[in-house]
Amino acid sequence: MSSGKRLSVRNLSIVFGGVHAVEDVSFEVEPGEVFAIIGPNGAGKSTIFNLISRLYQPSAGSIQYGEQDLLELKAHQVVRTGIARTFQNIELFEQATVLQNLLVGRHSHMNFNLLSSLLFLPGMRARELKHRRKVEDIIDLLEIAQYRDARIADLPYGARKNVELARALCAEPSLLLLDEPASGLNNEETNDVSFWLEDIKHDLGVTMVMVEHDMSLVNQVADRVMAINDGRLLAIGTPDEIRENAEVQKAYLGVAA
């Protein structure tokens, strides 16, 4: 169900105080592609995500998704264009159950008002059940059924990562922004993530942009990689090209290998 929308970021910049966290970065993500962003710590990877999801206001540049200029939207309107995201440090609703978290993921597809909520008017029940079905599909896909009624605060780290991915999928996105999907996971869990990402790409047809440090995961799933350092673009290319790139090696190792 790829919507065929292209993400194009042009000459994007943001300045915090005197620091150019992102400076004149341009890239395009084709529909159906898995696009990875790599770079040393503090390179501005997460900042790019926060700019796309409109949590930060860029100082220059443009971001377009399909025909839509994202800079015209507020942060809570971005998901309606089909862009969902996860966070580097897991931002789940800690005191709520997994199921409730996932239902909030459906928020952009829900309509409700004050009165129907307080009185639980008949249409409400039918709509709740419809959304529940969608949520259950995602629960099946990511195999988190055993956690369905558990509170997030009681879950281990790896499970939280999955739940956050599931919550983003519940929004039925056409573009998924994954901020370090494998950070803090062991090898086995990282392998699971790479399988799921393949599934999400092929079964759901979701375009993905991910920030990741784990190069084995990047090599497995990414079609193209963008390397940045100090907020500036170093190179864009296939994983192999990026690995051989002298600029990238210098950024990581200090000297060209």
Added chain:
Amino acid sequence: MQILFKTRYEDDIRFLAKTGEKVRVGLVIAFLLLAPAFLQNYYLAELGLLLVYAIAGIGLMILTGHTGQVSFGHAAFLGIGAYAHSVLLSHGVPFTLSVILTISLCGLVGMALGRSASKMHGFYLAVATLAFLILVETVLGEWSSVTGGHAGFAVPALKVLGVNLGQVWQQYYLDLSFTLLVVWAASNLFRTPLGRSMVAVRDSELSARSLGVNVEWIKIQAFGISAAITGLAGVLLAHHLTYLAPDVFGVLESLKLMLMIVVGGLGSILGAIFGAIFVSVLPVLLSFLKDVLPAAIGQQAGLEPLLFGLIIVGVIVFEPLGIHGRWLKLRYFFETFPYYRKASFVRQKSYLKTERMR
């Protein structure tokens, strides 16, 4: 050990899925319905007052416990509710219409406060709501042509649809029916997207926003609902007080509401009710205690605030989840007997949260 086998999605929507819950709630409602048959008028009036505070507590709980917005100004809504209703009644507006108008007024004032408070967090929000309370208290005191000023305002007799409800049991049933209505509506709220968005805003504004939740609008609505419910409690409180004075609705009353929900247990409707029981029953217990204790201790001034304070400190130190949390543990103990371990409820270490993007 009881295990609930869920076979349909409705099982997660239905209230009171377990048999035990049905029985417990049924018993409580039966007790409340039959109370006038065996309680003396004094205790019945106290029970009615307890229900009124339960309503006010639920109002504040929705805002502070579920949406995470601190308000030290909720006595203002009690005040606005009590005064607006009494003034309307004294101008000949019938009870039903007056209640509807008063609740709407409180809701709108609450939304206006929410609009200005929606970008504030923590201390700033607490101070802003406190300032709002002082403002309202001052207006109630100074606008003497309408409110009677500091001299006070006599609340007209309770008369619903032309029927005089002068008897204690009649007023009690009025309190009870509004309480049941509010508990039902508040429980409804938290099985709908609106209630879930409130919890989402409390736990992580950042991810709520990126999932499409309009955080500011949710906060404004939470303030509105909360103020309307607290206003309703104010209406009922007016008929208990029978004589209104502005200083009744001051900072101490606000603190009492806040203590109620903290001691009861933040984040659950049941917690608000437990809190109301706590603040209503404790003074009665203390007055018994005074007779038992030696005069040197029992007759000391300030014994009640002291014990109140000690209990609150104790609750916060030993049971941050309040009476409701204690209740959950007790229930869990019996439901899983004999497998309960202390570790069953030890909080897991919480992982790093992004604070810098608030």
